[in-house]
Amino acid sequence: MDKKSVVFVADLSYMEKLEVALKSLCAHQGHWKIYVLNENLPTEWFALMNRRLETIASEVVNCRVSAESFKAFSLPSAHIHYATFFRYVIPDFVQEDRVLYLDSDMIFTQDLSPLFEVDLNGLGIGAVVDCPTTTEGFNAGLMVIDTAWWRQHKVTESLFDLTQKHHQEVYGDQGILNLYFKDAWLRLPWTYNLQVGSDKDQYIYGDLDWYDAFKGVPAVIHYTSYNKPWTAKRFNRFRDIWWFYYALSWEDILLRKPAVKLNFSDMVGDFSYHTAV
Numbered sequence: 001m002d003k004k005s006v007v008f009v010a011d012l013s014y015m016e017k018l019e020v021a022l023k024s025l026c027a028h029q030g031h032w033k034i035y036v037l038n039e040n041l042p043t044e045w046f047a048l049m050n051r052r053l054e055t056i057a058s059e060v061v062n063c064r065v066s067a068e069s070f071k072a073f074s075l076p077s078a079h080i081h082y083a084t085f086f087r088y089v090i091p092d093f094v095q096e097d098r099v100l101y102l103d104s105d106m107i108f109t110q111d112l113s114p115l116f117e118v119d120l121n122g123l124g125i126g127a128v129v130d131c132p133t134t135t136e137g138f139n140a141g142l143m144v145i146d147t148a149w150w151r152q153h154k155v156t157e158s159l160f161d162l163t164q165k166h167h168q169e170v171y172g173d174q175g176i177l178n179l180y181f182k183d184a185w186l187r188l189p190w191t192y193n194l195q196v197g198s199d200k201d202q203y204i205y206g207d208l209d210w211y212d213a214f215k216g217v218p219a220v221i222h223y224t225s226y227n228k229p230w231t232a233k234r235f236n237r238f239r240d241i242w243w244f245y246y247a248l249s250w251e252d253i254l255l256r257k258p259a260v261k262l263n264f265s266d267m268v269g270d271f272s273y274h275t276a277v
Helices: 012-026 043-056 082-093 113-117 147-152 155-166 172-181 196-204 208-212 239-247 250-254 264-268
Strands: 004-009 032-038 059-064 098-102 106-108 125-129 138-146 220-222
Touching (some): 012 043, 012 239, 032 043, 032 082, 043 059, 043 250, 082 098, 082 172, 106 239, 138 172, 138 220, 147 155, 155 172, 196 208
Parallel strands (some): 004 032, 032 059
Antiparallel strands (some): 098 138
16 A cells, blocks of 8 residues: 655644644545654654554654744744744655645544545635634635646746735635635545634623534544643533543554544543532
8 A cells, every 4th residue: 555645844842742643644544645844843753653563564854944044933822833824835845746734733533544635626626614713714724736747837846936925914824825825725524623722702792602603523523723732721522532542552452452543531430520610
């Protein structure tokens, strides 16, 4: 079986979160080639990960990115790191003609193989609308990328040029990507990027319909904004799913042990009490 290629961006402070995302990715499918764009992840981490992933015919590739050219770009929020701009250089590292870009603050509850069969209809990317922020632009946390198309159209160079001109006017690199692709991107089903980081904010805005807009558990849970599941406060849906994959051992995942089919409450039981002070 050919390996399917995915790419993440991470820095040292996000190494643990990246590993939880990788656990959820590998729990449903093997045969991955995983590119990690970074400037400071330890080489020992890559060596250990590669030894583990041999079991499921997968590998992780250490892609060192020089950060100096990105540090001058303005960031829209304190919880966003300048490494987010590393997405511009994906075609410089990824050899394959199609790659799936994934944020490190995601959890994957299903096999993502169907995304590699999506017909992009001659477009450079497929993504999910940035709901509830807008009904027009896309969220850049998950992108099906035609890297051959990017190289042919010199997308990387164009993104840098646009960023130099507009980085203070838009929402980080996601805003630049939306400026470049405008309407020339393929809309993917909402299940592939449900942004539960918006739960608390939508509740404050009085948008209670937001909670019913998507039924069930999505294929990709995206813990956007500063409301992360690893923080002490409990605001958003599917927090327990992140902790479930955090608790799973690599042995459970790589050997496909029964624990992979459980959930967080199976591991720890139900909380006897909930208290607000």
